Amino acid sequence: MKNVPKTFGGISKKMLLLVTQFAATRYDVIFDQYLSPSIKDYERDLRRESTQLDFNITGPDQVRPSDFLKELKNIHFKEALVEFFIQHWASDEMVPFVENKHILINFKQCHSYVVDDNKIVSTVDDSLSCPEHEEADTKIVFHICNIDVQANFVVRCSDTDIAIIMLGHMHNLKDDGSNVWLNAGTGNNQRYINLTKVYENLGSTLCRSLPGFHALTGCDYNPAFFKKGKQRPFKILMKRPEYQQALMHFGDPELLTDEHRQEDIFKTIQKFICEIYSVPDTYDVNAARLQLFLNNYSVSNINEEFNRKNSKNFDASSLPPCKTELFQQFLRANYISSIWNYAHEKQPTIFTPEQNGWRLEENQFHFHWFDGDQLPRDVGESLQQSEEDVSNNITDDDEDDDLVGQYRDWLNDENSNNCYGDCDD
Known part of the structure; x- marks a missing residue:
């Protein structure tokens, strides 16, 4: 205004x-x-x-x-x-x-x-x-999906989320003759986007997978994968019906309560994330992380000394998240999708954020990043011993000093619970 x-x-x-x-x-x-x-x-x-x-x-x-x-x-x-x-x-x-x-x-x-x-x-x-709805985005969808006459709906907003959620709900319109438009931008940049045509061109399955896709790859509630954005993941999604089918079921009550169903879908999601990071046909993100590291730092033969200097410049943010961290991202995306995919109902979800990727502390929800240890126990103990050796002046190896310093900085970063990626709409 x-x-x-x-x-x-x-x-x-x-x-x-x-x-x-x-x-x-x-x-x-x-x-x-x-x-x-x-x-x-x-x-x-x-x-x-x-x-x-x-x-x-x-x-x-x-x-x-x-x-x-x-x-x-x-x-x-x-x-x-x-x-x-x-x-x-x-x-x-x-x-x-x-x-x-x-x-x-x-x-x-x-x-x-x-x-x-x-x-x-x-x-x-x-x-x-609809007092159970917190976001205006889902309330807008609730209004549109509960009008039982043919109409032209124009949604005026500047938020990506509403377009994604609405495309995931086009099949819930009560009158098939209705059209939904998105009015975005201001002044000379103002545009009308015909979401009905977008839905027809993309198809029902792909559109219904979009809320899960958006929640998984980064939104207001969930961190994004560092420097991966949306374009490449979306191009992969368009070509792979198996990923569309998996993401389409995000938010289903069964997926939030049945561990076996979670394992099946999570396996497909791991394959999707591996492909985003250019490690195709891999179902395990931990294996993909190792492969990406070895592509740059593996020795040519067993007698060659590992060059630790090169590894100091390795950017760990270029790797996909480990399996335990990705699983929490997966849980959060499922919970978010349970709200978005049921936005046409008065009470979109009966589930709570706790045990679904968040923890409640001092009446505020915080990300729960992973379960278990930050490092394998042997590695942690070895690095801890190196740090103790340095503090006791047992060694004056500059490389060891640098390595321990890097470990200390990394540990402090992990303990601060920073995002592993910036949110990217």
């Missing part, structure tokens, strides 16, 4: 004008909820969003904070602002803005506004209220 009005009443009116600038008879305005604890906790920390500062809006004449954009990082401010919209749009001074339109706001409940006899009639639409 450019040229933000000085008062909250002005902001409310301008917001409604922006919402209704497109020709339509019904407008659904969808907002996130801010639940705690949440799997979005990590992302909110990265965005430096604050939940500490309370905020109260007393009426339309109240003057907004001078730094409006900064205040939008305060979750309590955003909640107060949406609650104000809900109340203000129910006042009769909004009649000229609503006119013959049907306006809905979905926050904690779904509020409906129409004009009757020159007065605003405000009601709560229980059929569209």
Whole structure:
């Protein structure tokens, strides 16, 4: 919103004008909820969003904070602002803005506004209220999939997630004659993307595999594979029906409760990840890690001395995650998909993040990176002994000093639980 009005009443009116600038008879305005604890906790920390500062809006004449954009990082401010919209749009001074339109706001409940006899009639639409949904993305899909008449739906957003989730739900539209468009960009860069045509061109199976694919390869809730992005993995996915079938079942209750089913799908996912890292026809990411390392550092014969200097420049981030770490990524992707793939229902999932790739500490969800030891016990003990030898001045070997220093730095990095890849939408 450019040229933000000085008062909250002005902001409310301008917001409604922006919402209704497109020709339509019904407008659904969808907002996130801010639940705690949440799997979005990590992302909110990265965005430096604050939940500490309370905020109260007393009426339309109240003057907004001078730094409006900064205040939008305060979750309590955003909640107060949406609650104000809900109340203000129910006042009769909004009649000229609503006119013959049907306006809905979905926050904690779904509020409906129409004009009757020159007065605003405000009601709560229980059929569209979905308090179990945290994200606006899944609420939008819930609204679209619960309209049982033929319609042209235009979704105005700038988020990749909604396109992915919607393509995974095209088969859940109640009227096959309906079309879904995505309106993205601003000004001269504004574009309309016909998701119905995209769905027809890609096919049902590939589209239904996209939510699982997006959750696995990196999204707001799950780290990405370092420098792998989306394009190469997607090209591989398009060519391999077995990967599409596996990802299509992400989020199924059976996949979150049946260990044997998990093992079967996880084996296929390992093969997919190995192919992303250019080690095809391999079902074990640990074997792929070893192969990639040996491609550069194996000796030509058993009598050749291993050059430890070269290994110091090896970038471990170029390797796929180990099996125990990938399994936690797999569990998180499954849990996320259980929300996305059932977005057309009031309660998208009955499962919890705990035991599915997260742990709860101090009322906040944190990534659970792996189970077991960080290193094989023999390797850990050997490096620990080397460190003790250096500290006791038993050796003055520069190479050993460097190796121990690298081990100490690596161990500190692992203990800090940093992502092994940046999130990449």
